[in-house]
Every structure is written in C-alpha cells, then in structure tokens.
Amino acid sequence: MKLLLYLILLLSSPFFSSEGTCGNYLSEDGLNKGLCDHVDIDPSDLASLQRGVKLYMNYCFACHSLEYARFNKVSEDLGIPEKLFKENLLFGDQKLGDLMTIGMKSEDAKEWFGISPPDLTLETSLRGPDWVYTYLKSFYLDSSRPLGVNNKVFENVGMPHVLANLQGRQNSVCKLLPIKSPNGGLKQDPLTGDVIYEEICGFLEVESDTGEMGKEEFNQSMRDITNFLAYMADPIKLKREKMGVYVILYLLIFTIFSYLLYREFNKEVH
Numbered sequence: 001m002k003l004l005l006y007l008i009l010l011l012s013s014p015f016f017s018s019e020g021t022c023g024n025y026l027s028e029d030g031l032n033k034g035l036c037d038h039v040d041i042d043p044s045d046l047a048s049l050q051r052g053v054k055l056y057m058n059y060c061f062a063c064h065s066l067e068y069a070r071f072n073k074v075s076e077d078l079g080i081p082e083k084l085f086k087e088n089l090l091f092g093d094q095k096l097g098d099l100m101t102i103g104m105k106s107e108d109a110k111e112w113f114g115i116s117p118p119d120l121t122l123e124t125s126l127r128g129p130d131w132v133y134t135y136l137k138s139f140y141l142d143s144s145r146p147l148g149v150n151n152k153v154f155e156n157v158g159m160p161h162v163l164a165n166l167q168g169r170q171n172s173v174c175k176l177l178p179i180k181s182p183n184g185g186l187k188q189d190p191l192t193g194d195v196i197y198e199e200i201c202g203f204l205e206v207e208s209d210t211g212e213m214g215k216e217e218f219n220q221s222m223r224d225i226t227n228f229l230a231y232m233a234d235p236i237k238l239k240r241e242k243m244g245v246y247v248i249l250y251l252l253i254f255t256i257f258s259y260l261l262y263r264e265f266n267k268e269v270h
Contacts (some may be wrong), residue, residue, distance in 0.1 A: 022134045025152040026202040033202070036153075039133035039223050041230045043237050049078050052228025055221055057089045063109065063117040066100035066232055073123050074100070077235055114146075114158040125233040130224050134267050136163070136222040140170045141205055152204065167218050168211025174201035 022036040042048065052154060075085040075096065082096055090096070092103065106116040124132055135153040139161035142150035149161040152172070161167075176197045179187040187196045206215065213221065231237075 021094075022131060022138075023151075023153045023155055023201060025134055025138055026200075026204075028202045028203075030175070030203070036128070036130035036134040039129050039226050040225055041129050043227075043231050043234075045227065046079050048224045048227045049231055050080060050227070051221070052224035052231075053078060053080075053089065055225050056228055057091075060120070060225070063099075063102065063104060063113075064120045065102045066121045067119050068121040069100050069232060069235070070096075071098060071100060072096040073235070076234075077231070090121070117159070120229060120232070120235050120262065124226065124230045129230050132229060133222055133226040136225060137167075137219065138204060139164070139167075140172045142172075152202070163210075163218075163222075166211055166213045166221065167206060168209075168213075169207040170204055171207065172201070173203050173205045174199050175203050176200075 020103040023034060023035045025036065026033050027037075028037060051147075071085065071090065071094065072082065074080075075082050079183040080089075086096060107242065114166075131153065135151065138152040139149050140152065141148065145156070147160045149164075150172075151157045151159075152197070177200050178195045179198050188194060188197055234240075
C-alpha cells in the first residue's frame with residue numbers, strides 16, 4: 001500500500017506533469033514569472049473548434065502538420081459539411097481522405113528556419129493547453145533575432161510571428177510598479193511615507209492600431225486554436241467520458257451482484 005501511495009504522489013508531481021512552465025512570461029501584475037495563463041478547454045464548443053480549425057489551416061498548417069488525423073474525420077467531428085470543408089480548408093491536390101500532412105520538405109524547413117517545424121497533433125498533450133495558449137500570445141519584436149521576433153515562453157524560438165497581422169506589433173517593455181511589502185501592503189519610505197516603486201522589465205505591450213484584432217478578440221482566437229489542438233490530441237474525449245459513466249455504472253452493479261453471490265457461497269461454508 002505504501003508503495004502504491006508513493007507511486008501516486010510521484011506521478012502527480014510536476015516532474016510528470018504535461019503542463020510546461022512558461023519560460024520568462026510575466027503576468028500582467030508583474031507578480032508571477034514563468035506561470036502560464038489559464039485557458040478553458042471545451043471539446044463540446046463546436047463554434048470555437050470551427051473557428052480554431054479555420055485559423056489553424058490559414059495560419060499554421062503551411063508549416064505544422066497534423067499527420068495523425070484525416071481531413072474527413074475532422075470535418076465530421078466538427079460538424080463542417082465536407083463540401084464546405086473542401087472548398088475553404090483544403091489546399092492544392094489534397095483529398096478529404098488524406099492524412100493532414102504538409103508539402104514543405106524537412107530539409108527546406110531546416111534551411112529556412114534552422115529547424116524542422118514539429119507536428120502539432122499531440123502538442124497539448126505534451127506541453128499542456130495553458131502552455132500552448134500563452135505561447136501563442138507571447139511573441140514580441142526583437143531585432144537581434146534572425147526573424148525579427150522572439151517569444152517570452154520559448155526564448156530564441158526559430159519561428160516567425162505568423163499571427164502578427166492579427167495581434168499587432170508587440171514589444172517587451174518596462175514598467176514602474178509599487179513594491180509589495182511582506183504583510184501584503186505597499187512598501188513606503190519610512191521618512192516621507194511615499195510608496196516605493198521599482199522598474200520591472202518583461203511586460204508585453206501591443207502598439208495601438210497595429211493589429212486587425214483587439215486584445216480580447218485576439219485572446220479569444222488563441223483560445224480557439226488551443227481548443228482545436230486539444231481536440232486533435234484527444235478527438236474521442238467526449239465519447240470516452242460518456243462511455244466511462246456507463247462503465248462505472250456497470251462496475252457498481254457488477255459489484256453488488258458479486259457481493260450477493262459471495263454471501264450465498266458463504267452460507268454453504270458456515
């Protein structure tokens with residue numbers, strides 16, 4: 001029993017968690033560094049999934065395949081008519097029954113970006129939805145990088161900011177913030193009573209009127225993409241959870257009958 005408890009505690013520890021830490025990402029209040037923003041994932045939200053696949057196919061699919069899935073299965077699960085899916089979300093000579101692979105060759109990708117872009121079918125299982133969501137929001141301008149951008153979650157990432165036209169020009173900036181005292185209040189100068197401020201750098205700030213979307217709309221779009229990728233990692237989650245209820249009910253009923261049978265056998269023994 002002790003060994004079982006140790007195993008449970010070990011597997012539930014951060015070392016075995018699929019949720020990755022978010023690098024140098026700084027929370028809006030400046031109190032937390034490396035903590036991912038939370039995103040609500042809902043596989044039953046078809047509208048979000050449909051928006052997510054639309055954004056993914058138009059902005060991400062040129063480089064990032066989803067090779068463990070097929071177009072027609074995604075179309076069916078997301079409630080998108082095959083004709084509509086084919087007309088708007090299939091490119092080139094791809095067919096609905098094909099695996100969701102891309103045309104870009106690995107050697108070309110390595111030459112252009114320094115690394116071959118990974119397949120993202122299981123990305124949310126590997127890193128967690130919160131990590132993916134925060135990563136998508138965290139690109140910023142960095143003239144020292146070959147592609148002119150960097151990312152707070154994944155420093156020195158070899159990926160362009162393909163969503164820049166939607167989000168706008170985002171910069172890493174410094175802000176003056178009041179210092180928190182140990183008792184939870186604001187730290188004050190003992191002589192003047194003035195609040196003491198310190199400069200904290202690493203905040204992300206979008207230049208006004210540089211993107212097609214406002215902050216809330218862009219965040220919602222990143223949630224839609226993350227929701228879609230979470231579906232891709234576990235496309236039968238809703239069916240699995242529904243079936244799980246029936247399995248548990250069956251086991252409960254089976255346990256009751258097993259106990260009654262045990263009592264009958266026990267009568268013969270005594």
